[in-house]
Amino acid sequence: MSNAKTSLLKKLESNEAVIGIVGLGYVGLPLMLRYNDLGYRVLGFDIDSGKVEQLNSGKSYIEHIGSERIARASSQGFEATTNFERVSEADAIILCVPTPLNKYREPDMSFVVATADAIKPYLRAGQVVSLESTTYPGTTEEELLPRIQEGGLKAGREVFLVYSPEREDPGNPCFETRTIPKVVGGYTENCREVGIALYSKAIDMVVPVSSTRVAEMTKLLENIHRAVNIGLVNEMKIVADRMGIDIFEVVDAAATKPFGFTPYYPGPGLGGHCIPIDPFYLTWKAREYGLHTRFIELSGEVNRAMPEYVVGKLMEGLNEHGKPVKGSKVLVLGIAYKKNVDDMRESPSVEIMEILEKKGANVAYSDPHVPVFPKMREHHFELNSVDISPESLRAYDAIVIATDHDKFDYDMIEKNAVLIVDSRGKYRDFQSNVIKA
Structure with a gap:
């Protein structure tokens, strides 16, 4: 057993290891809280200085993670930074960065590559690097391996390379980071052993697999x-x-x-x-x-055709009321991608809004979890969430239920809306003003 491996395993087992988490979003932040709760010193890295500033002042920017939890983590030693030179302080570096698609629906690996390039000058013997971002089989070996070995460190002997896909489900009260089984694959057997040691302290059940490629394909x-x-x-x-x-x-x-x-x-x-x-x-x-x-x-x-299908059902309903979609006032209920969260990533609600706007509708939205339409990479609306009431509902030509948040009063909506397009099955019985989409 190499000295680097022996030393790292001892640190992980005794909670003396410093855990570095790169990317402090829906995946990285819960992971930070879990390691912090266990007594590890945690360093958080993010390129967004606004996020770093909020976290260091004890504030959360994710709805289901309360600010009191961030403040407690800070009092227990958590620190966020934009300075990647401090990667050298960490014994474990866990990468939780986005892996979106480009406009041609091809993998956009720019965040993973940029992160690997940012950390590689500061890597040292006795560290483990774990990628959690979802990606294609081969990414860990093809993109990370050459970069972490670029400075002369040997993976599996001096540094250790792991792939362990995230399985977060924001807003799901039945599961938390600790209770969701964790798949772990290593570049070598030594890497896998270190990866198991890294996660077994934080996760109730670790599922080892034979390689990083198997772990990537599993996700x-x-x-x-x-x-x-x-x-x-x-x-x-x-x-x-x-x-x-x-x-x-x-x-x-x-x-x-x-x-x-x-x-x-x-x-x-x-x-x-x-x-x-x-x-x-x-x-x-x-x-x-x-x-x-x-x-x-x-x-x-x-699945990509469904927003157009919903808009088509809306147009049918407006036609029955003698109204064209152009000029109609349409209120979209729920713009987060799923119920009871503030997560807007890839939300079909936004696509519905864009299609309606292109067709000339006057679009508004109501979402108790998203008070202001956020800045997004590809979607732009200068809108605030509308408060719904019997009076405000009657002012719209149509209501589209796009995300079925529990905070909506569906009885009140049904009694006061002129026309409802229900894409979530909230109204099972027949209602004359409801179109099921």
Whole structure:
């Protein structure tokens, strides 16, 4: 056993290791809190100086993570910084940076590459680097490995390289960082052993796999499974609607089967940082091997078409009221990508808003979790959330339920809205002013 490995394992086991987390968002921040709670000293790295300033003043910018938790972490030694030279202070460096798609739906590895380039001058013997960002099989070996070895350190002997995909589910009260099993793959057996030691203190169940590629593919399979099944039920929704059948009733009935069926529910499209994006990482990589991932691509087509489908149902409803979409006042309820969170990443609600705006509608939104429309990479609205009341609802030609937050008063909405387009199955019984989309 190398001296570097022995020393690092001892530090991890005794909670004396310094944990460095790069990327302090929906993945990195909960991980920071978990290690901080265990007594590790945690350094947080982010290129966003505004985030760093907020964290160091004890404030949170993520709704389901309270500021009191950040303040407590700071009092227990947590510190955030934009100075990557301090990577040398960390014994473990966990990368939690975005991996979006570019406009051609190809992997955008710029955040991973830029982060690897930022940390590599400050790496030293006795450190472990773990990538948690979702990506295609081979990324850890192809992008990280040459960079961490560039200065002469040998992976598996002096530094240790791990891939362990994040599995955060923001706003899900049934799971937290500690209780979600953690898949860990290492570049070498020594790397895997160090990775297990890194995560076994913080996570109840660690699932070792034979390589970083297996771990990378595992995360993709998890999300492709969801994307394909959601695509299937979205397509079934369209067929059921044409036949006059309520797809939500169908799914609920099918879910009573105690074996061989898992319920997936339709919606206005896919959102979040994983499901709309990750399948295309495998699609892109498979081309290198001369393969076409037909299931993935077909489900992607179906899911990407759902915002247009919802707008089409809205237009049908407006036509029945003798109104064109151009000039109509439309209120979109819920613009986060899923219920009860403030996470806007890849939200189909925003696509619905953009389609409506292009068609000439006057678009507003209401979301108790998103009071001001945030700055986004590809979407721009200068809007604030509208407070809904019986009077305000009656002022709109149509209401689109895009995200079914629990804070909405659905009885009040149904009683006062002129027209409701329901993409989330909130209204199961017949209502004359509701169109199921």
